[in-house]
Amino acid sequence: MSHFTAAVIGTGGIAKAHALYYTGSDRVDLVAGCDFNEGRLNAYCDTHGIARRYTDYQAMLAEVQPDIVSVCTWNPTHMELAIAAIESGAKAVISEKPMSDELGGPMDAVALAEERGCHFVVHHQTRFCAGYNATREMVAAGAIGRPVSIHWRSGGGMLNMASHLIDAYRWILGNPDWTDVLGWIQRHTNRFERGSYAEEKTHALIRFGEDEMILSMDLEDGVKYRESRLSGPDGIINFNREQAVLVNSEGIHEPKASPQPNGYLAELLAWMDGGPVHRNVASQALVTQQIMMAIYESARTRSMVMPPFVKRESPLEEMILAGELPYEGEPYDCRIPAALEYALEQRATNRA
Template sequence: MYRVGIIGTGKPWRSAGATGFGMAHMHARGYRAAPDAHLVALADLNLDHARSFQEQHGGDAVYQNYREMLAKERLDIVSICTWPHLHAEMVIACAEAGVRAVHCEKPMAPSFDEAKRMVAVCEASGTQLTFNHQRRFGAPFRAARDLLRAGAIGTLQRMEATCDNLFDWGTHWFDMLFFFNDETPVEWVIGQIDTRKPQTIFGVTVESQGISQFRFRNGVTGMLLTGDSAIPPLIIRLYGDEGLIEIGQSNDTPLRLWNRSASGWQNIDVGEGLHDEACHTRAILDLIDALKSGREPEVSARRALQATELIFATYESSRRRGRIDLPLTTDVPLTTITATA
């Protein structure tokens, strides 16, 4: 039985003033679905929040200081559900405390250096590190990859995606483009961002408009449009030499196909929408199975780092006004890039 702890329970789910999507609740439901995991400890700066969470999901003990929890509870698995600027110090503390697996919310961190440091420390300590890119387990996305692998659109040539921003939502879409292209590494990135109307998401500044273009080593090209450029606002398109797959037309029609076998779009019934909460549980069940078997988890830190590199390479390309060849050797947070007039 794996002993599980959660850092960052947050305010009671969907209560007044609560921000985000209550991700700790999703994690708790995932562990409850795992027959070999037991939630033993919770940590939150606000003990009232932790106790409210405990009433709903269980947990034998609550702590205000997560380091005290790590020192006392001999945890096997820890979920980190805090804002990105806290991820690195918490992941590293878990690794140093001997935690066997850490499951952290995305995005990885506000800087590429922090993201790389988390991965390096966990590799050195033997800690399995995962990040919650849970859409890898979504039925529309898996069905799209199955169609692609079956040759429904011929040979994959390019992929396009749209979303609100590169950092918070874009980490999902960058990750999914790697997923569709069988984790093929990227060779180069060229991009531009505009920050004249910056937003702040979970304490991190993100662009008001952006474009990231990149090429994978197998010749497939990718492009992500964000903010004011992103019309429609949330979609992925996979272009082959014999057709097109589209994910995200609507939650009711999350997957459709165009190719020579029909005269128009074919809606593909997959049984769930784009944002099914079951994906969080599937991610946790997968990381526990990976911990037992020694295989790489589907949402491994190695894969998350590939997506994170594209975020910061796009920022660096915008700063330099030129193409960035990977691997990325600099670290430029968005806040250092001057807004264009």
């Protein structure tokens, strides 16, 4: 089996998980890190034993030529960096979620990866969670009959929480295509999340597949409840990341499913060796991205949106800039204040 080198771009909080993937594998050497914040970069590289350190990702890609590149930066930059890594000749790219805050970059990156033969995946790691996989197995076994609906309510915005959970629910259901969405959003404050425009509330109905299974989604800032309910004619499954409980005519059942702590990287390496396509292949994440942008478009147009949906720009940003979502107060980032400063600088540069 081949041995690979890896590099990480962006050394903030989530980059730790990527470092642990690589340092926990006997087939990958983590050889380089990159971040424009030198203090954060040095702390990360010291912790994980990384010798080569860069503040310029283009220089790192050219000089190191890593086999695998992790993109762990803020939302608006993911696809720019993923495309640069693919163009540099990387054999695999792991991008953090969401793919972006619009659709154009993700479509371009997926097309380029397929053209170049790059193993491009998105870090929707919830597809490896024990509770979701137990639910997937029960659905596949027909434990509740044909799934009719999923209801989910939680905190967090669309790009943060919905990017994980829409993707996870498609995994549970066998990756069905979506057929239409209806969406509504509220944005009364000048809210950002990791440098992207964000809303305080989202309500959406998403219909999947020929069986017209409905996902009812409620996101509201401050809500802590994250359990979901999947219903069918023969029972219901209450589930979260850690566990799943089946309730049907035979009683209450809680099957056991084991998490896979390094399964994400192991599955990527197996794909690179010629094995099955990774469950998080970027073309699947692109479907999630399309659904999220279609929800924003439905809110913008006050109408149902159906595929194919290929609008490149963010409908949320379009509404905000057109004054269709009036807000009060100064801009703030609900997760990372430094990301807001960067985002505002980039927007000012683009307007100039």
